[in-house]
Amino acid sequence: MDADAIEEGRRRWQARYDAARKRDADFTTLSGDPVEPAYGPRPGDRYEGFERIGWPGEYPFTRGLYPTGYRGRTWTIRQFAGFGNAEQTNERYKMILAHGGGGLSVAFDMPTLMGRDSDDPRSLGEVGHCGVAVDSAADMEVLFRDIPLGDVTTSMTISGPAVPVFCMYLVAAERQGVDPAVLNGTLQTDIFKEYIAQKEWLFRPEPHLRLIGDLMEHCAARIPAYKPLSVSGYHIREAGSTAAQELAYTLADGFGYVELGLSRGLDVDVFAPGLSFFFDAHVDFFEEIAKFRAARRIWARWLRDVYGAKSEKAQWLRFHTQTAGVSLTAQQPYNNVVRTAVEALAAVLGGTNSLHTNALDETLALPSAQAAEIALRTQQVLMEETGVANVADPLGGSWYVEQLTDRIEADAEKIFEQIKERGLRAHPDGRHPIGPVTSGILRGIEDGWFTGDIAEAAFRYQQSLEKGEKRVVGVNVHTGSVTGDLEILRVGHEVEREQVRTLGDRRAARDDAAVRAALQAMLTAARDGSNMIGPMLDAVRAEATLGEICGVLRDEWGVYTEPAGF
Numbered sequence: 001m002d003a004d005a006i007e008e009g010r011r012r013w014q015a016r017y018d019a020a021r022k023r024d025a026d027f028t029t030l031s032g033d034p035v036e037p038a039y040g041p042r043p044g045d046r047y048e049g050f051e052r053i054g055w056p057g058e059y060p061f062t063r064g065l066y067p068t069g070y071r072g073r074t075w076t077i078r079q080f081a082g083f084g085n086a087e088q089t090n091e092r093y094k095m096i097l098a099h100g101g102g103g104l105s106v107a108f109d110m111p112t113l114m115g116r117d118s119d120d121p122r123s124l125g126e127v128g129h130c131g132v133a134v135d136s137a138a139d140m141e142v143l144f145r146d147i148p149l150g151d152v153t154t155s156m157t158i159s160g161p162a163v164p165v166f167c168m169y170l171v172a173a174e175r176q177g178v179d180p181a182v183l184n185g186t187l188q189t190d191i192f193k194e195y196i197a198q199k200e201w202l203f204r205p206e207p208h209l210r211l212i213g214d215l216m217e218h219c220a221a222r223i224p225a226y227k228p229l230s231v232s233g234y235h236i237r238e239a240g241s242t243a244a245q246e247l248a249y250t251l252a253d254g255f256g257y258v259e260l261g262l263s264r265g266l267d268v269d270v271f272a273p274g275l276s277f278f279f280d281a282h283v284d285f286f287e288e289i290a291k292f293r294a295a296r297r298i299w300a301r302w303l304r305d306v307y308g309a310k311s312e313k314a315q316w317l318r319f320h321t322q323t324a325g326v327s328l329t330a331q332q333p334y335n336n337v338v339r340t341a342v343e344a345l346a347a348v349l350g351g352t353n354s355l356h357t358n359a360l361d362e363t364l365a366l367p368s369a370q371a372a373e374i375a376l377r378t379q380q381v382l383m384e385e386t387g388v389a390n391v392a393d394p395l396g397g398s399w400y401v402e403q404l405t406d407r408i409e410a411d412a413e414k415i416f417e418q419i420k421e422r423g424l425r426a427h428p429d430g431r432h433p434i435g436p437v438t439s440g441i442l443r444g445i446e447d448g449w450f451t452g453d454i455a456e457a458a459f460r461y462q463q464s465l466e467k468g469e470k471r472v473v474g475v476n477v478h479t480g481s482v483t484g485d486l487e488i489l490r491v492g493h494e495v496e497r498e499q500v501r502t503l504g505d506r507r508a509a510r511d512d513a514a515v516r517a518a519l520q521a522m523l524t525a526a527r528d529g530s531n532m533i534g535p536m537l538d539a540v541r542a543e544a545t546l547g548e549i550c551g552v553l554r555d556e557w558g559v560y561t562e563p564a565g566f
C-alpha cells in the first residue's frame with residue numbers, strides 16, 4: 001500500500017479514536033512517557049500488503065475490533081467456575097464478583113452436561129464433581145441468588161443440552177423479575193466440536209442442529225444482545241490439534257452456523273453478532289498471537305464476501321480465551337502460574353475480548369479458593385501493571401508476527417478447501433441441505449476425518465516430547481525438584497446425596513399433570529417442526545427436570561454412537 005493510502009487510514013482511525021469513549025486511566029509508560037493508542041508505519045513509508053493489517057477497529061480487523069483497543073474497555077475477566085451444588089457455586093460467584101471478576105461463567109457437572117438428572121443411575125459418583133449440578137429451574141434460581149441477571153453477563157458452558165438449560169436460565173431471570181429481552185450473555189451450544197473433540201453430544205447432529213436453529217431464531221427475534229453460540233476451538237486444541245487445525249475447524253464450524261441461520265431465512269446482519277468464539281491460548285507465545293489475529297481477519301472476510309454481512313458487528317469475530325489446560329503439569333505445579341501468565345499475555349496481545357486464566361492445581365482437581373484467586377490476580381497484574389492495555393495490537397507490523405499470521409491463515413484456508421471437498425463428495429449435485437461447509441463438516445464427522453487428523457497431530461507431538469525435541473519443564477527436562485504440596489479441593493459425596501434428596505422433594509411438590517402436559521406439548525413441537533423454545537420454556541416453568549426433557553427427546557430422536565475408528 002502506498003504512503004498516501006496509509007496516511008488516509010491513519011486519519012480515519014484517529015478520527016474514530018478521538019470520537020470514542022476512553023477509560024479514565026493513565027496511558028503512559030511506567031516511567032511516565034506518553035504512548036500512542038496505536039502505531040503504524042512511519043509517515044511517508046510504503047508497506048506492501050498493509051490492507052491485510054490495517055488500523056485497529058476497521059476491516060479486516062486484524063488489529064482488533066475497536067479503534068481504542070483496551071483503552072475503551074479492558075477485556076472481561078471471566079473465570080469459569082462451578083462445583084458441588086448451586087448454593088456452593090453461588091458463593092464462589094459472589095467471591096469472584098467481589099474480587100473484580102467482570103462476568104460469570106458456569107461450569108456444569110458431567111450429568112448436567114449429558115442431560116441426566118442427579119438421581120439417574122448413570123450420574124452416580126459424578127454429581128457436583130467437575131462443575132455444578134443443575135436439575136431444574138429451581139437450581140438455576142439458587143445458582144444466581146442475589147446476582148441480578150439483568151446486570152451481569154453470564155456464560156454457560158453446555159452444548160448437548162444447551163437449549164433446555166438456556167430455558168432454565170430464562171425462567172430464573174423471570175423469577176428475579178428481569179425481562180429476558182435484556183439479558184446479555186453467552187451459551188456455548190456448539191455441537192460440532194462435541195463430535196470433533198469433546199464428545200458430549202446427546203443425539204445425532206441433525207436434531208441438535210434443528211434445536212440450535214430454533215435457538216438462533218428465538219434469540220435473534222427476542223434477546224438481541226444474547227450470544228446463543230460460542231463456537232469453540234478450545235476443546236479441539238486440548239484434544240491435541242495444531243494451532244492451524246484449531247483455527248480452521250473452529251471457523252469452519254462458525255461458517256456452518258452461519259449457513260444454518262441463512263437456511264432458516266434469518267438476516268445475517270441480525271444473527272451473526274450472536275456468534276461468538278472461544279479459543280485456547282497455548283504456550284507458544286507468538287503462534288497464539290498470530291492465530292487470534294488471523295481468526296479476526298478470516299472471519300471478517302468470509303462474513304463479508306461469502307455470506308454477505310454488511311454491518312461491522314456482523315463481520316466481527318469476538319472471542320473468549322482460556323489458557324491451555326493441557327500445558328499444565330502435575331509435576332512442579334507452581335510453575336503453572338508462570339505458564340498461565342505467558343498464555344494470558346498472548347491472549348491479550350492477540351486482542352481477546354474475554355479471558356479465563358487456569359488455576360495452578362487444575363491438573364489435580366477443581367481449583368481451590370486460593371488457586372482460583374491467584375488465577376484471577378494473574379489477569380489483574382497484566383491489566384493493571386504491565387501497560388499492555390495502553391496500545392492496540394502492539395505487535396502489529398512485527399515481521400515475525402505478520403508472517404506467522406499470514407501462514408496460519410493460509411493453512412486454515414487449505415483446510416476450508418478440504419472441508420468443502422468433503423461436502424461435495426457427500427452431495428455431488430451441489431445441493432446442500434444447509435450449506436456447503438456444513439455438508440463438509442457433517443461428512444468429516446461421519447467418516448472420522450477430524451478426529452483422525454487431531455489424533456495424528458497429538459501423536460506427532462507426543463513423539464517429539466518423548467524424543468526430547470519438545471521440552472516441558474518438570475516433565476522431560478529440569479525434573480526432580482519438589483515445589484511443595486498443594487491443598488486440593490475435594491467435593492464430598494454428601495453433595496450428591498443432598499442434591500438427590502432435594503430433587504426428590506421438588507418432584508413431590510410439583511404438579512405432575514402439568515409437567516406431563518408440558519412435555520407432551522414439547523414432543524408435539526419436536527414432531528411438527530415448529531420452534532421448540534416456547535414449549536420447552538413451559539416445561540421448565542412447570543419444574544420438569546433436565547433429565548425428563550432430554551429423556552423425551554432421546555426417546556424421539558434416538559441416541560448417537562460414534563463410529564469406531566483406529
Ligand SMILES: C[C@H](C(=O)O)C(=O)SCCNC(=O)CCNC(=O)[C@H](O)C(C)(C)COP(=O)(O)OP(=O)(O)OC[C@H]1O[C@@H](n2cnc3c(N)ncnc32)[C@H](O)[C@@H]1OP(=O)(O)O
Pocket residue numbers: 020066068069070071072073074076078080103105153155157185186188225227230234235276277278318319320322353354
Ligand atoms: C474448557 C471448558 C469446558 O468445556 O469444560 C469450557 O468450555 S469454558 C468456556 C467458557 N466460555 C466462556 O466463558 C465464553 C465467554 N464469552 C463471552 O463472554 C462472549 O461471547 C464474548 C467473547 C463476546 C465476550 O463478551 P463480553 O460481554 O465479556 O465482552 P464484549 O467484548 O462483548 O464487551 C462488552 C461490551 O463492551 C463493548 N466494548 C468492548 N470493548 C470496547 C471498546 N474498546 N470500545 C467500545 N466498546 C467496547 C462491546 O462491544 C460490548 O458491547 P455490546 O454488547 O453492546 O456490543
